[in-house]
Amino acid sequence: MLGWDVDVNEALTAPAVARNRDAILAVLREILPDSGTVLEIASGSGEHAVHVAAALPGLDWLPSDPEPAARRSIAAHALRAGLANIRPPLALDAAAAAWPVARVDGIVCINMIHIAPWAATEGLMVGAGRALSAGGVLFLYGPFREADRPFAESNAAFDASLRARDPAWGVRDLDAVAAEAARHGLTLVRRVAMPANNLSLIFGRADR
Numbered sequence: 001m002l003g004w005d006v007d008v009n010e011a012l013t014a015p016a017v018a019r020n021r022d023a024i025l026a027v028l029r030e031i032l033p034d035s036g037t038v039l040e041i042a043s044g045s046g047e048h049a050v051h052v053a054a055a056l057p058g059l060d061w062l063p064s065d066p067e068p069a070a071r072r073s074i075a076a077h078a079l080r081a082g083l084a085n086i087r088p089p090l091a092l093d094a095a096a097a098a099w100p101v102a103r104v105d106g107i108v109c110i111n112m113i114h115i116a117p118w119a120a121t122e123g124l125m126v127g128a129g130r131a132l133s134a135g136g137v138l139f140l141y142g143p144f145r146e147a148d149r150p151f152a153e154s155n156a157a158f159d160a161s162l163r164a165r166d167p168a169w170g171v172r173d174l175d176a177v178a179a180e181a182a183r184h185g186l187t188l189v190r191r192v193a194m195p196a197n198n199l200s201l202i203f204g205r206a207d208r
Contacts (some may be wrong), residue, residue, distance in 0.1 A: 010069070011076035016111070017047040020195065024048065024110065024141055025055055027192055027200045031137050034058045036105030039131065041094050041124060042066075042112035046074030050081045052108075060085055062104065064092035095123035104131050110141045113177070114159075117168040121180060129184030129205070138186055138203040141194065144174040152197040174201070 032038060035058040043049050043063035053061040063074045063086065074089040090100050094112070107128050113121045128138045143155045159171040178188040181203050192200040 008076045008080055010072040011045070011080065013045060013047070017045065017051070020141075020198070021048060021051045023194055024200070025052055027194075027202075028052055028108065028139065029056070031139060031190075031202050032056065032059060032106050033135075036060065036133075037062055037103075038106040038108060039101055039104045040064060041092065041107060041109040042116075043074050043089060044070055044111075046070070046077040046089070048108075048110055049074060049086060050077045050083065053078075053083050053086045054081060057083075057085055059106075060087065062087045062090065062101070064090035066091060066093040093120075093123070094127065095119045096127075097123075099127045099131060101131055103133050105133050105136050107132060107136070107138045109139065112142070113140065114142055114162060114171050115169055118172075121172065121177060125180045125184045125186060128181075128203070129186055132186075132205040134205065134207070136205050138181070138205075140177070140199075140201040140203070142198055143171045144177070144199050144201070145171055146174050155197050174199070177201070178203075 037060045039062045040049055041064060043065045046063060049061055049063040065071050065074065071089040071091065078086040092099055109124060132138065143158060145151055155171055162169040181188065185207055186203040186205055188201060189204040190202040194200055
């Protein structure tokens, strides 16, 4: 990391990270391999990347984000942390037809699919189906609608606020997300209830 052109003052802070990072890390400890490369989609400020990479030093953490300001923040947080297992952040849009990665052992996507058009979810599943190695996992975190469970009032209000900001955004139906994943060889293998009416969803790929 010493060769990075980084201004540590460009590190951003996302308040939600401090609230959910430990709960997310607890799940990631269980599902990610002990070693290998993990791609993080829509890394945002980079705070999750630093938190997880510090706790799981056997993993090579590959953050990404389509926004230049986010990538600068990721690099700034990584430089401050002094971690050797975080790579320079990639410019990657989940909806893009091609990703600048070939094969990874895990993919992590935290709080993205509801703050993006549905095309981002479609692209995420295409890319994950292509890039994940045999036995690799895709981890999603965020709020979801579930057909067999009441929609929490807080999530309903959040969904309304998202759609008011952009009609293409919104809390996604878990069944629709799982169906899109299945079209690309990914199976929903685990659902974990998380604080504040969020979920962790783990999809597996075993056909390589």
